[in-house]
Each structure stands twice: as structure tokens, then as C-alpha cells.
Amino acid sequence: MENIKDKYFSRATTYNVFETGLEIYDRKRPRVITVDEWSEVVFYAANGQGTVKKFIDYLLNEYPNISADKLKKAIISRIKGMHRNGFIKLSDHPVQLPPYLDKPLFEQDPEVYRKQMLDDGFIKE
Numbered sequence: 001m002e003n004i005k006d007k008y009f010s011r012a013t014t015y016n017v018f019e020t021g022l023e024i025y026d027r028k029r030p031r032v033i034t035v036d037e038w039s040e041v042v043f044y045a046a047n048g049q050g051t052v053k054k055f056i057d058y059l060l061n062e063y064p065n066i067s068a069d070k071l072k073k074a075i076i077s078r079i080k081g082m083h084r085n086g087f088i089k090l091s092d093h094p095v096q097l098p099p100y101l102d103k104p105l106f107e108q109d110p111e112v113y114r115k116q117m118l119d120d121g122f123i124k125e
Helices: 037-045 052-062 068-084 110-120
Strands: 008-011 015-018 021-026 031-034 047-051 088-091
Touching: 008 037, 008 052, 021 037, 037 052, 037 068, 047 052, 052 068, 068 088
Parallel strands: none
Antiparallel strands: 008 047, 008 088, 015 021, 021 031
């Protein structure tokens, strides 16, 4: 995969948040994914409005005691893995998330988000 630092990253699948953490719903296979803390941070930040570099710079500022090289490698690895699995999209331009990807499903009206997903071709009947 090419250098992704200048790419915008956005969520590409639905999710919910529980006391035990984030659950991501796999669109390719009928499964629910639980992720580690850094993957959670990456997924929440994947709002389509910032680049990978901007996100890493933010984290380096927030966590000055973590090795910059280790942090960069960890975040890029998580983003590439989530992209490979279809949980995150990479783009050359900012992306506006549809409402059903912007918030956890439990925070939305099921009838509304189902209709939006159908209208967008995100799901089929």
C-alpha cells in the first residue's frame, strides 16, 4: 500500500459502543469485531475530515511520552489493517459521513438509518 499519511480516513461500516468497548459490524461476513484501544481511537477519529498525518500529529501532541516512531507505526498499522478489512476508507479528499456511519447505531432510529442505508445502496433488501 502506498504512503497513506496524506489520505483522509473515514468509517466504512456501522458500529455500537458498549461498556466493554467498541463493536464494529463486518459488512463482508456476519461477524462483530471487538478491537484494541488504539484501533478504537483510530475508528472514532475516522470522521473523513482529517488526514492520517494530522491525526498522528494530534496523537503525538497528546501522548508526548510515547516514542514518536512507535506511535506512528502503531497507528499506520491499525489504519491499514482496518482499511484492508473494509472498516475504514481512504480518500484523497475530505468525506462527509452519512448519518448511519457518524454515530453508533443504538443512538439512531432503526427505521431512519435502515431507509438511509437502502437509499445509499449501503445495504440491500
